Amino acid sequence: MKKKFLITITFMLGLLIQSCSNNDDEALKLVNLTITLKYDDTFNNLATKKSTVLIVNNETGNKYTVESDNNGIAQFNQILPGIYSVSATKVMHSQEFTETFGYTPTETEVNFNGAEASLVVNTETTPINITMKTSKVGDFVIKQIYYGGSDTKKGAVFRDQFIEIYNNSNTTQYADGLYIAQLYGTNVTTVFAYTLSTGQFDWSKSEEMTIGDDANKNYVYASNVVQIPGNGTQYPIQPGKSIVIAQNAINHQSNYIDNTGKSVSILSPELTVDLSTADFEAFLGTYSGDLYQFDIQNPAVPDLGIAYWGNGNNDLILDPSGRQSFAIFNMNTAEFASLKKYKNPKGDKNLYLQIPSTIITDGVELTKDLGSGLVPKKLPAQVDGGNTYLPSGSYSSKSVMRKTKTTIGGRIILQDTNNSTNDFVETKANPRGFN
């Protein structure tokens, strides 16, 4: 008995000594990240010099900015390991463009953008390459998106949402026929069998899709598309002027009667906006045959055309959390009619309109936030190299508005680097206002 006991004690002592042994795991280390930027094939894969590269740590929100050197290398030193979103922007003036590529562009400024999502940065990360692309240059830009709405008790909830489109050129532009698309995708970065590594849908896996990875690279997918009416010259927009497209073109700061005859009281008018002078409004009652309680028709404001309606909403309701993105484009009726529709790769019943990204005049990528609410990108980097959001969140009376770049002869020129991280700020919703 005594012997057994001693054996047991000896065994336990052995375990004890074993358990005291040191753990040789390593501490996390700050790491370096090398990003090489090159223009795409169209520009002979030349190195992108002096491009602003922004990386955002998706877990912490930490941002680091570096300018690429003459070899197109952006070197980030001593950054926290984690998962990053990368966006690179190069704004090239015509003189630099001519010197670089040997011919003169039609625009005074050409923007190149590149992006990388969900980049894992740790000690094992190798240098990465980003291709910088330019996109179709348009004169209209999306100036303001008021998707957040206003207080759910004292304000107008989401009924006062609007989008503002601005003529950023120096010549009169016609809004007639312009399409405005609500873009669709996944809401979270979680990876599933039907998504890409970024968490965005892998549209190549959609039913009846035959174009492989091009379905992800060269197209965006819209749940709804509305169109400015007109015969081509009916809605001229002067340089430095804009059009406001309202969900409901009424004065949301006043009480009113809804479509069921109920009184809608606004307790805090200062939280919402007056959209009675909007240029256009979305009215779905005629299109769907089902009149929504709050889809108020203002006869004085022209209705938008409903070019495509795929999600079953009964009004042009923008996601107050910012999980949709927006694009504007021009296309003739026949071309539009030829666009294909697909289910998402999960196989849900709704169909989404496939739009070539090359025809997009302007697009703005929205996200809920940069942390756990990060929404995977829907737009290609050349359309929007970054994203924007409302730090104040939904129902905050805030909108994302494009920054003012300069004023020439009384005409305000808005910043348009095709990177909404740089170009947009949060502000109090203000139709036709500036910041």
Place this chain on the structure above:
Amino acid sequence: MKITTVTLNNTKSNALKYWALLLLFIFSNFSVQAQDTIIVTNHVIDAQLKNQIFKYPVNYTKKHIKDFTFTELSYEYQKNQFARKQIANEINSYQFLSQGYYTTKSKWNFFGNLSLKKTDEKDLGWVLSDDRSEEQEVILPHYFYVPRKANWTNQEYKIRGGLSKDITNHISIAAKLHYNTGKYSRNLDPRPEIISRKIGGELQLGYQLKENHKIFALVGYSRSDKDFSYKYKDTHSNVEGNPDTYLRFNIGYGRIINYFKSNYYNSTRFLYKENQNKMGLGYNFSNKSTKFTVLYYNQKSDNNFYSDVFDNPDNERLTIKTTTNHAELFALHKWDKKEIKTTLKFDKSKAQNYDLKNNGYNYKNSLNAISWLSAVSQKTGSHIDYLFGLDVLYQKNQYNDIMATNDIEINSLNTGIFGSRDFSFGKSKLNSTVSFNMYFPLPSKLEYYDTSGGTNAAFLNEVIIHDYVVSTTNYVAPALRLEYSYPVKNNKTVVFFTNLKEKIALKKQNDYNAIINTNTTYWIQCGVQLNY
């Protein structure tokens, strides 16, 4: 010529014999006035002994302990002013506590305690877990937080029980089991709800080497689960634009990340799971007047954070691995009506927090403490003629957030004296215990390099620097306990008691200009006991 070599083994063997004889001589001299039974009371005079009985019951298998039952109802109010940040401004708690020790005719010893506690905390910010920085200088990572203060309502239920017995002339065993459960909730956004469960046990095996001399071993295991969920009534408040209520997560001590998403169906539910193993050895000497215990144990724990409600390894995101080494010496000796008790403890623990996504540890701490508690007393029957004691606690603690980056070292010395005596009034008596503690911060440091680009500045200024300043400020803590007891029938005694304690800030011993509240923190407790 033959050369005789004296072996080293023989020399060592003789030395051991001499030491053993010396020890026996000392202990035999202590064993003068023998008593048949040790009476344990519910008073600070017996706190050290009671602690030993409940913690290391294998050493108390002989019928030395008189059966006892202590039942207590108490209320406590705590006003925290001079205090660290992650603690409520005010705390009201109500507690029911019962303890007992019984020996059957067949010499089975049963013991246990039961505690039910309800706590209302007022104005607590910067932490959404059930940890508080009251006793600990820095709470362990893996917690959500918002700066906004709010009230908490907490309930804790703890039950512990065990048995011990000599199963042969040489071998004794003891087994302990415990089960704790708690529920914690907060009344303002974000509204976390925490439900915790902990179950564990410990086996102790003793072997009587010879009369009065015993060696023992112990092994323990416990596991705890904690379900954490939160909800916002006003979801708009969980946005960057509202930093006071924007949910964030502390992954170290200063390394702040945006809150985690739960993988569980877009819910806000998470799981904490902890496994703890303990192994140790000890020696005990015991006769009728003297007890002497020396022991050592090693404890390891893994505290895992899962971004889900299930403990699937794929969902494991962070883990804190802690190793603790504990050595303890307890001695008690009685002569005439006098008694001396002393406990010397040494604790050394190391913890590292592993970020499983980034393959390495981002936070570590090293906690070292030496404490010594001694008391000498004289009793006439159950009457305490006097009790004098002193306690000393030396701590050398380091906290290092490798990614934040901060490096903190807090060294301190806490010394105290206490005294107690009874004043009899016929059958009833009044006991008064007075203590006076003084806390001295020793040379310490706080080094911080902000890698967050300023986004974590609020936590640095409001918590890290603030708490460092509090931890490096001198204070004194006088306390008074009054007990009025009178016997009722069947050898039962009813005790009314009250505790008053203050923590008075003295001089700041650091260079930081952080403004801390130096108004006095105080406790008031009152309650009633039924002891027999």
